[in-house]
Structures are given as C-alpha cells and as structure tokens.
Amino acid sequence: MRGFIFLVMVNNHSHTTEINYSRAFAWGISLNVIYIIIEASYGLMINSMSLIADAGHNLSDVLGLLLAWGAAYLARSTATSKRTYGFRKSTILAAMFNSLLLLIVVGGISIEAFRKFMHPHPIQGKTMMIVAGIGVVVNALTAFFFIKGKEKDINIKAAFMHMAADAGVSLGVVLGGLLIIYTGWIWVDPMISILILVVITFGTWGVLKKSLLLSIDAVPEHIDPEEVRIYLKNLPGVTNVHHIHIWAMSTTEYALTAHVNIPEPESNNNFLSDTAKGLNTKFGISHTTIQIENDKGQNGENHNCPTN
Numbered sequence: 001m002r003g004f005i006f007l008v009m010v011n012n013h014s015h016t017t018e019i020n021y022s023r024a025f026a027w028g029i030s031l032n033v034i035y036i037i038i039e040a041s042y043g044l045m046i047n048s049m050s051l052i053a054d055a056g057h058n059l060s061d062v063l064g065l066l067l068a069w070g071a072a073y074l075a076r077s078t079a080t081s082k083r084t085y086g087f088r089k090s091t092i093l094a095a096m097f098n099s100l101l102l103l104i105v106v107g108g109i110s111i112e113a114f115r116k117f118m119h120p121h122p123i124q125g126k127t128m129m130i131v132a133g134i135g136v137v138v139n140a141l142t143a144f145f146f147i148k149g150k151e152k153d154i155n156i157k158a159a160f161m162h163m164a165a166d167a168g169v170s171l172g173v174v175l176g177g178l179l180i181i182y183t184g185w186i187w188v189d190p191m192i193s194i195l196i197l198v199v200i201t202f203g204t205w206g207v208l209k210k211s212l213l214l215s216i217d218a219v220p221e222h223i224d225p226e227e228v229r230i231y232l233k234n235l236p237g238v239t240n241v242h243h244i245h246i247w248a249m250s251t252t253e254y255a256l257t258a259h260v261n262i263p264e265p266e267s268n269n270n271f272l273s274d275t276a277k278g279l280n281t282k283f284g285i286s287h288t289t290i291q292i293e294n295d296k297g298q299n300g301e302n303h304n305c306p307t308n
Contacts, residue, residue, distance in 0.1 A: 021156060024145035025069035028163065032062050035138045042131045046124045050173050050189055051131055053112050057169060058135070060105045061162050064098045065142075068159040071095075088250035092214045095251060098158040099208035102165065106197050106204070109169075113190035113197070120186040129177035135170030139163045156251075158207050165200040172196045217247035220254055223283050228256070231282060235275060237262045246285065255287035262292050 036058045043051030071094030074087035143163035146156050176189035210221060219225050225246055232241045240261035249255050256279060262271070272290055279285040 021072055021146065022069070025065055025072070025159075028142035028145055028159075029062055029065050029069070031138050031142055032058055032065070035135060036062065039131055039135060042127060046127050048123055048128055050116075050123070050176065050193070051128060053109055054132065054135065054166075054169055054173055057105055057109060057166055058139075060101055061139075061166050064101055064162045065159055067094050067098055067101075068156070072156075085249055088253060089215070089248075091251040092211050092248060095158040095207060096211035096215055098162065099204050099211060102162055102204050103201065103208070106201055109193060110197055113193045116190040117187060123177070123180055123186065123189065125177040125181035129174050129181075132170045132173035132177065136167050136174060139167035139170060143167060158211070161203055161207060165196075165203065168196050168200065169193070211251075214248040214251070219246045220248050223254065223285070228279070228283060228285075231278070232258060232260055232275070235260070235271070235278075237264065237271070239263060243291075249287060253287065254283075254285045255289075256285045257289040257291070259291045259293055261294070263294060 036055050039051050039058065040055040042048070043055055071087075071090040074090040077086045079086040140163075143160050146160040146163070172192040172195070173189070176192045179185060179188040214220065223246055225244060228246065229241055229244055232238060232244070238260050241258060243257070243259040245257045247255055271292075275290055276288040279288050
C-alpha cells in the first residue's frame with residue numbers, strides 16, 4: 001500500500017542574470033532602416049534588381065528583429081493567475097516564426113535569382129559593390145550585437161542568424177559586382193545569390209526544428225533525459241524514479257517534474273532544495289517540481305514514464 005505523498009514545488013530563483021538586448025535591438029533596427037532606404041534608392045536609380053531584392057531581404061530582417069524584440073520583452077513580463085508562466089514561451093514562438101519568415105524570403109530571392117538567369121541585363125557593378133559593401137558592415141555590426149547570447153537563447157540566435165545571413169547576402173552582391181566589372185559575366189550575380197541562399201537555408205532549418213520541438217514541450221536537445229533519471233535515481237534514499245517530464249518554459253528557462261520513491265523521506269530534510277540546486281547546476285533546469293512517494297510496496301524498478 002501507498003503510505004503518504006509529499007508534493008512540493010521547488011523553484012530555484014538564483015538564475016543567471018539575463019542580458020537585456022533592448023539596446024541591441026534598437027540599434028540594429030535603426031541601422032537597418034537607414035540602410036534599407038539607401039539601398040532601395042540606389043537600386044531604383046541604377047535599375048539593379050539585386051539591390052532592390054536585398055533591400056526587401058533587409059526589410060524582412062527588420063520585421064524579424066521587431067518580432068524577436070517583442071518576444072524578449074514579453075518574456076520578462078510578470079506572471080498572472082491566468083498566465084502562470086507569463087509570456088516566457090513567446091520567445092520560442094518568435095524564433096519559430098522568425099525562421100519561417102527567413103525561409104519565405106529565401107524562396108522569394110531564389111525565384112528572382114532564377115529569373116535573372118533567364119533575363120540578364122547590364123548592371124553598374126561599381127555602384128552595386130559600394131552599396132552592398134555598406135550592407136555588409138551594417139548587418140555584420142548588427143549580428144555582433146547578438147553574438148554573446150546566440151548559444152544560450154534560440155530567439156537571440158535566430159536574430160543573430162538573420163543578420164549574419166543578410167551580411168552574407170550583401171557580401172555575395174559585392175563579389176558579384178566585382179566579377180561583373182572584370183569579366184562581364186552577368187550570370188555570376190544570381191549564381192552567388194543561390195549559393196548563399198543554400199547556406200542560409202541549412203542554418204535556418206536547425207533553428208526552426210529546435211524551436212518547433214520546444215513549442216510542443218519536447219525535451220531540450222542539450223538535456224539528456226536518461227542522464228537526469230540516473231542523477232535522480234542515485235540521490236541518497238531514492239529507490240525509484242518515474243513520471244519524468246522536462247520542457248522549455250522559454251528559450252532560456254527549463255522545467256522538470258518527477259516522482260521519486262523514498263521509503264524514509266524524513267531522513268533528509270534538505271532533499272528537495274539540494275535536488276533543485278543539483279538539477280540547476282548540472283542540467284540548467286531552474287524550475288523543479290518533485291513529488292516524493294513513500295511506497296514500500298514498490299519493487300524498486302526504475303522507469304521513465306512519458307505520461308501520468
């Protein structure tokens with residue numbers, strides 16, 4: 001028979017201070033809006049579809065940055081009785097939609113690149129190089145604003161990849177202009193664009209896949225659920241571990257619930273707090289709910305049950 005159950009919520013609030021990227025978003029958006037105006041204007045002046053298409057790409061980046069900035073702001077909002085986690089998960093949704101937006105833009109630019117293969121026209125290579133060169137600097141600088149947080153937050157990583165990808169596109173336009181000047185090969189411009197788009201697609205697909213999995217509460221890829229189970233099973237006094245669930249509350253915060261069998265829970269009064277600290281230190285799981293079960297009739301088998 002089951003003796004008694006303790007249900008305790010242990011939240012470790014000693015989180016590492018999150019970097020506020022508001023200034024980075026503000027600078028990135030401002031620089032790109034100014035550059036879009038310059039690039040589109042010169043594109044129309046010299047009738048360069050490459051510059052006009054790249055300006056459209058930059059515009060999508062600005063929209064993506066606005067989306068990521070809004071999600072980062074919502075993630076810091078206070079929880080309510082109806083939204084007990086606040087808007088933390090909006091960072092995951094922003095990363096997902098940001099990636100989808102970039103893939104849509106990639107599709108549009110690909111169509112334009114193939115169209116240029118079929119209907120080439122003369123381009124002022126020097127002007128194209130200068131304007132695109134400014135784009136390389138602007139987008140690389142904007143990407144640099146987010147480089148510190150790209151490995152810890154997929155929302156920030158999506159913003160970083162957006163800007164880094166656009167810097168690559170602008171660099172491709174510069175190289176295309178250079179080759180056109182020296183060789184007259186107009187087809188070089190769409191060819192370089194297509195190669196860059198392939199690289200962008202591979203990188204973006206990873207972020208999209210990760211954000212999609214997190215949006216359906218899959219275990220974050222850097223956390224091995226079996227290692228978590230073994231860690232809990234090896235804690236003092238634990239005879240059985242089951243009903244383990246691990247999911248992302250946001251792009252930087254992770255939660256866990258688990259049932260553990262301890263025949264004599266009174267023997268370790270610090271078990272819950274020590275377990276929460278250990279999970280946070282070893283796996284980065286900062287929100288932990290542990291249900292302690294005193295069930296001497298259990299045979300001690302260990303299992304990880306995917307459902308309650």
